[in-house]
Amino acid sequence: MFEYAPAPESREIVDLRPSYGLFIDGEFTEGSGPAFKTVNPATEETLAEVACASADDVDRAVRAARKAFGGWSGLPGSERAKYLFRIARIIQERARELAVLESLDNGKPIRESRDVDLPLVAAHFFYYAGWADKLQYAGFGTKPLGVAGQVIPWNFPLLMLAWKVAPALACGNTVVLKPAETTPLTALLFAEISRQAELPPGVVNIVTGAGETGAAVVAHPEVDKVAFTGSTEVGRLIARTVAGTGKKVTLELGGKAANIVFDDAPIDQAVEGIVNGIFFNQGHVCCAGSRLLVQESVQEELLAALKRRLGTLRLGDPLDKNTDIGAINSAEQLARIRSLSEAGESEGAERWSPACELPERGFWFPPTLFTGVAQSHTIAREEIFGPVLSVLTFRTPAEAVEKANNTPYGLSAGVWTEKGSRILWMAERLRAGVVWANTFNKFDPASPFGGYKESGYGREGGLHGLEAYLDV
Amino acid sequence: MSRLAVRKTYKLFIGGAFPRSESGRSYAVTSPDGDFLANAARASRKDARDAVVAARKAFPGWSGATAYNRGQILYRVAEMLEGRRAQLAGELGLGRAEALASVDAAVDRLVWYAGWSDKIAAVHGTANPVAGPYFNLSSPEPTGVVALVAPADPLLGLVSVVAPVIVTGNTCVVVASEPSPLAAITFAEVLATSDLPGGVVNVLTGRQAELAPWLAAHMDVNALDLTGVTDADLALRCEQEAAGNLKRVLRPVPEPADWTADPGLTRMTRFLETKTVWHPLGV
Structure with missing residues (x-):
């Protein structure tokens, strides 16, 4: 492994405030719940104190969104488009600041927040601006639906x-959005961006908090779309909460994707695809390739190459531009990954990790793979949501399909082979x-996702993503 | 001397066969005037589960059939239905002219949906111009096993909810209109003689309130169409049960529903999944 000098991205670009309020009707306001701290998972340092929205605060936000709905939905589409284009541009202008803040609050490597998250964020606003x-x-x-209540992960x-x-x-909908409890900061910076873009007050409202705040958003009777x-x-x-109401729902939930490697695949x-898929x-990542299905005849060769590659992954400071694997987002998630790995x-699978020094402070888990995994094992069935790969084998394409589909999930799948007809045959049969x-x-x-x-159900992205926000 | 008619026994339709309810139960079906018409089978939980097993078993074959083949079979269903026009008109509890018009509309609806089999992907699929060297295509695929509660309109309503579900490759279990189930069983006879593989459509007759919650809670059912549920509490309970495995749910349509209106695409698209396939470009 090459040695690299540390190459940390400067955090000076981020102007963190000691405390943040809720963003309702275009203004930052106090929350009536108990404020909570958001920490840098790489150091456990407190980054800021964040307001917690109570049910009353959520109600205020929904009313603001309702009030704004008439004006916003009444605008010509071309005017709404220009607001979204403005937002997209400001995101590009402030991309580095947002990327650093994302890495600080989430723990993901700056290489990913800078090169993946932020370009996609701006592109998403550009794409839908055009629609x-x-x-x-x-x-x-x-016809828009009205007020959309949106709850997002960390x-x-x-x-x-x-x-x-x-x-x-x-x-043409207006929005009440609840960011995840452990990663509220970029959403609050987005609130500021929406003000720079002069987005009309109430069109986007951001209520921070934990599960209770999210439940209040979902259950609010004036929310038309969840x-x-x-x-x-x-x-x-x-899904149970909205039963019997007129609310339209889209859900993007867990996964346990199979990444299937045939014996003719370029190893x-x-x-690289396996590493990208799970690490x-x-x-x-909900669509992570957490189950590697490898054809028996190339198992040894593939695993040897994979282990060699894992030995070169750099784990550490998320702000270091050389870092491949950052911090686990929270102590709670780390505990879950540990317990599932145990x-x-x-249950009898064999655990392997490369030699990997973990920093003393913060939440860390080394890249890990399990071999000898049976379909009945917990680690082959449950979503771990961490850097843990379960390796299973197969002999025939039919067996690969059978095993890949043997899960209640169906979010994504991967296929590696040089044979075109086999790709299409597999793609047709994978229920993902x-x-x-x-x-x-x-x-x-x-691209719809x-x-x-x-x-879950519904699609985000592409033409299909519009259906979720229109009264079809 | 007038001849005594041979009456038909109205049974269930499961896996391409016509069994009685395993429960041995039946219920009397009457005309709008209250005259006895027939005893229909009163399906049980076990019948519902058998029907789901049949639908699941039929799914790989039916969803894997070519769109052209599915279209041909639906068109064949329309042909067979046309041949039973007079018989079905007598089972709808309507005046003769109105009944014939309703059967005609059902035949025409089948023909309409038959043509969609190889066209829905063209209007609901997309080629996605992603910002990178990748081929990227989104295509609709059937959701799986769909449980349906058919609306009160005994034939046109039934056809209007079943045809859009199966034309795209789903299989289904349908609970027929509780007060007027006879046309549904005669329609099942039409299906049985149309080269439709057994298990693609399974028809249960009986109590909506008894059958719908079992289907809503069944873990091997992928979607639930509550169109014909008139009781709000029952609809609520079914939708809550459906959350157990995140079934796609179509909520009840308020009566009186106009089944002669242009159906649009939503009854098909609600029971479709979108699959997006990526592949790199290169030499």
Whole structure:
């Protein structure tokens, strides 16, 4: 492994305030719940204190969004488009600041926040800006739903905000968004950006808090649309909560994707794809390729190459530009990854990690793979949401399909083979919303994303993403 | 001397066969005037589960059939229905002219949906111009096993909810209109003689309130169409049960529903998943 001198990105670009309020009706206001701290997961240092929205605060936000709805939905689409273009441009202008803040609050490597998250965030606003005045051509009508209540996770804080807010606004809805409790800061900076863009007050409202705040958003009777990204468990609760109401719901939930490698696959490319599939963003990715299905005849060769590659991954300071693997987002998530990994060992799978020094402070977990995993093992069934790969084998394409689909989830899948007809044969049979063939974890605003089965319903991105925010 | 008619026994339609309810139960079906028409099978939880098993078993074959083949079979269903025009008109509890018009509309609806089999992907799929060297295509695929509660309109309503679900490759279990189930069973006879593989459509007759919650809670059902549920409490309970495995839910349509209106695409698209496939470009 080459030695590199540290190359930290400066955090001077970020102007952190000691405390942040809620963003309601265009103003930052106090929250009536108990304020909470958000920490840098790489150091456990407190970054800021953040207001917690009570049910009353959520009610205020929903009323502000309702009040703003008439004006916003009444604007010509071309005017809404220009607001979104403005936002996209300001995001590009402040991209580095947002990337550093994202890495500070989330723990993801700056290389990812800078080169993946932020470019996609801006692109998403550009993409849906362009739809705002072309809805009549999309096939879902042009009537917005009203107030959208949106609850997003901590793994891609600003990107998930973009996936939710951009199509909602393009279609003429107004928004009450709740960021994740552990990663509220980029959403609050987005609030400031919406002010710079002179977005009319109330069109976007941001209420910070934990699960209770999210539940209040979902259950509010004046919310017409619920959009949620997060765990399948919470997704079920939300589906129950909105039952019997007129609310439209889209859910983007968990996954346990199979990444399938055939014996004719280019091994080096497949190894890169496997690494990107499960170690990108510390494995905090709902569509992560967390189950490696490798054809038996190339298992040894592939695993040797994979282990060699894992030995070169650099874990450490998320702000260091050389870092491949950053911090686990929270102590709670770290505990979950640890306990599931222990279950892997106790159920009989073999655990392996490269030699990897973990920093003393902060939340860290080394890249880990398990071999000898059976389909019945907990680590083959449950979403770990961490840098942990379970390796299983198969002999025939039919067996690969059978094993890949043997999960209640259906968000994504990967296929590695040089044979074109086999790719299409596999892609047709994999019950998953996204199939990456000879690639993995690629995202684009023009490309619909979302799950089959218990990975949720509805699509985000592309033309299909409009359907979620229109009264079809 | 007038001849005594041979009456038909109205049974269930599960996996391509016509069994009685395993429960041995039946209920009397009457005309709008209250005259006895027939005893229909009163399906049980076990019948509902058998129907789901049949629908699941039929799914790989039906969803894997070519769109052209599915279209041909739906068109064949329309042909067979046309041939039963007079018989079905007598089972709708309407005046003769109105009944014939309703059967005609059902036939026409089948023909309309039959044509969608190889066109829905063209209007609901997309080629996605992503910012990178990748081929990227989104195509619709059937959701899986769909449980349907059919609306009161015994034939046109039934056809209007079943056809859009199966034309795209889903299989289904349908609970027929509770007061007027006879046309649904005769329609099942039409399906049984149309080369539709057994299990693609399974028809249960009986109590909506008894059957719908079992189907809503069934973990091997992927989607739930509550169109025909008239009781708000029952609809609420079913939607809550459906959350258990995150079924796609179509909420009830308020009666009186106009089944002669242009159906649009939503009854098809609600039971479709979008699959997006990426592949790098290169030499």
